[in-house]
């Protein structure tokens with residue numbers, strides 16, 4: 616869908632361009648890529664993810680590892696066990712672990728993600744989050760969960776990390792978007808969603824303030840400031856909540872007792888805790904519809 620959209624709009628896509636440096640000046644920015652080319656642009660949108668090169672222009676910091684690891688797999692729906700819920704999102708939680716399963720691609724595929732806290736990470740070991748640890752952490756879970764975990768791909772894993780919210784996303788003609796601006800833990804399933812909300816807001820702000828393109832520095836500054844002011848508070852809240860959400864799922868002892876009691880008392884249609892996220896605010900924050 617995105618590729619088709621780019622082609623329709625006449626966007627020139629160039630692959631294999633590793634950006635090594637970006638310099639902003641009064642009229643635009645200069646971008647150098649590893650293969651030696653140099654580009655000039657009037658506006659640069661840094662959407663280069665968690666390990667963003669452009670973010671280093673704003674602040675130089677290393678991702679914060681949470682010590683949790685994810686393994687996943689996506690399989691054709693007919694390969695899924697009879698015990699799986701093929702219609703809805705299914706989440707199993709326990710101390711230091713969870714498994715989430717849900718249908719994707721209009722029900723043709725089934726996605727599953729298992730996440731666990733690595734004791735080896737806590738012990739300071741280099742090789743942490745291995746398939747062995749995955750199996751150990753899920754040993755003793757119910758038949759459906761252990762069977763599902765056994766069917767995960769083990770050739771790739773994701774070491775879960777995030778960063779603190781940034782004070783600024785705009786520097787002259789440079790602006791950040793998506794994980795480059797607000798990398799978050801995945802517990803609210805919001806990383807890509809927030810990136811899309813950023814895009815909607817940025818397009819809206821640029822369209823209103825600079826309909827003829829980013830020529831006028833004053834108008835551009837206004838548009839970029841409005842975009843960042845709209846998006847920074849919301850994405851910072853998602854970043855912080857995602858951490859707490861993971862803590863709620865993975866807690867043990869008294870915390871787990873209280874959580875279970877609270878969950879048991881909730882009606883199945885009660886969403887007030889997450890209304891601020893899903894309850895009616897438009898993606899660009901500009902209205903209610």
Ligand SMILES: Cc1cc2nc3c(=O)[nH]c(=O)nc-3n(C[C@H](O)[C@H](O)[C@H](O)COP(=O)(O)OP(=O)(O)OC[C@H]3O[C@@H](n4cnc5c(N)ncnc54)[C@H](O)[C@@H]3O)c2cc1C
Nearest residue numbers: 632633634663664668685773793794801804805806807808
């Ligand atoms: C296990 C897991 C589960 C997740 N589940 C969900 C979910 O359910 N829902 C959800 O919304 N999100 C989820 N996410 C988060 C989501 O994947 C990310 O938030 C999203 O991909 C961020 O998009 P992005 O375009 O900002 O960055 P990315 O997808 O990271 O894209 C950045 C791009 O920039 C390129 N790049 C990087 N550096 C350079 C450079 N120097 N030069 C040129 N190119 C460069 C990279 O190659 C990459 O193509 C999950 C993440 C994980 C790890």
